[in-house]
Amino acid sequence: KAGVTQTPRYLIKTRGQQVTLSCSPISGHRSVSWYQQTPGQGLQFLFEYFSETQRNKGNFPGRFSGRQFSNSRSEMNVSTLELGDSALYLCASKLAGAVDTQYFGPGTRLTVL
Amino acid sequence: AQTVTQSQPEMSVQEAETVTLSCTYDTSESNYYLFWYKQPPSRQMILVIRQEAYKQQNATENRFSVNFQKAAKSFSLKISDSQLGDTAMYFCAFMNGEYNNDMRFGAGTRLTVKP
Numbered sequence: 665k666a667g668v669t670q671t672p673r674y675l676i677k678t679r680g681q682q683v684t685l686s687c688s689p690i691s692g693h694r695s696v697s698w699y700q701q702t703p704g705q706g707l708q709f710l711f712e713y714f715s716e717t718q719r720n721k722g723n724f725p726g727r728f729s730g731r732q733f734s735n736s737r738s739e740m741n742v743s744t745l746e747l748g749d750s751a752l753y754l755c756a757s758k759l760a761g762a763v764d765t766q767y768f769g770p771g772t773r774l775t776v777l
Numbered sequence: 778a779q780t781v782t783q784s785q786p787e788m789s790v791q792e793a794e795t796v797t798l799s800c801t802y803d804t805s806e807s808n809y810y811l812f813w814y815k816q817p818p819s820r821q822m823i824l825v826i827r828q829e830a831y832k833q834q835n836a837t838e839n840r841f842s843v844n845f846q847k848a849a850k851s852f853s854l855k856i857s858d859s860q861l862g863d864t865a866m867y868f869c870a871f872m873n874g875e876y877n878n879d880m881r882f883g884a885g886t887r888l889t890v891k892p
Contacts (some may be wrong), residue, residue: 692851707868707882720879750864754822766815766880768822 668757668769676775677679681742685772689736689757695719696738697766698730701752710753711737714760742774750776779804780872783813784885790859791891796885797844799852800869811845812870812880815855816864825867829854859890 677743679685683760686757689696709722713732730740736757742749752771758764780803790796802811813825828836828845835843840857856863869883 699880706884709879709881712780712879722879752867756822765824765827766822770819770821 668755668767669677669754670753670769670772672721673770674771674773676777677744677745677746679777681745683745683774685740685742685753685755687727687738687740687755687757687769688712689738692759693757693767694736694760696732696736697756698738698740699754699756699757700724700772701754701771702750704708707754708713724776745776747776750774778870779809779873781869781881781883783867783885783886786884787887787889788888789889790856792859792861795855796859796888798829798836798856798869798888800852800854802850802871802881804850804867804871804873806873808873811843812867812872812873813841813843813849813852814870815883816868816885817862817863817865822868826854833871834850845855856888860868861892862891864888864890866869877891 671686695714701707712720716732727743732733732738754771755769756766758766782801803869809826809830815823826836826838826841835845842855844853866885866887868885871881
């Protein structure tokens with residue numbers, strides 16, 4: 665089975681722009697979660713989607729949004745980019761509940777100039 | 778709020794020796810899950826081991842085992858017979874409840890295995 669894939673792997677944007685990141689979960693997985701990883705704040709939970717609905721949300725401003733499609737693929741959007749949004753964005757998928765193992769993708773490295 | 782603390786930013790161990798990474802957490806919940814993830818320099822996060830809070834028996838996966846002390850809210854990872862490929866960042870993580878996927882991570886411990 666193919667693992668979690670994320671595109672693009674690297675991205676450079678300038679302040680004020682918006683960006684969309686994509687995540688394809690493992691086949692059959694219905695839950696997709698997004699995390700932001702920075703040297704200063706570590707790994708922080710952004711949100712989780714399950715069956716096209718946002719099921720959980722972390723403590724991030726409204727500039728961060730996401731969605732999930734019927735095939736479980738998920739996108740994350742960040743509008744009005746700030747320098748502090750530079751980070752590694754990780755996507756993780758699992759079958760459904762907490763008992764299921766969460767598998768991470770390789771991440772998208774976003775640099776905001 | 779749930780918090781996860783890893784008090785060892787960096788550790789090193791000689792190849793073939795044993796090392797223990799520490800993790801403590803804070804929660805008022807009774808139903809939760811604990812994890813150790815490994816993030817090698819390639820950046821792909823890999824699950825090392827998981828522990829369900831309701832299970833008293835410590836989880837074991839080959840050379841990796843945990844010491845889960847529920848009353849003390851402690852969840853340490855022991856790596857036996859350390860290998861060069863174990864060099865990575867190790868994150869302790871906590872997840873509360875059945876469908877709450879808000880996984881909280883510790884700051885990580887950078888482990889270096891020396892030949």
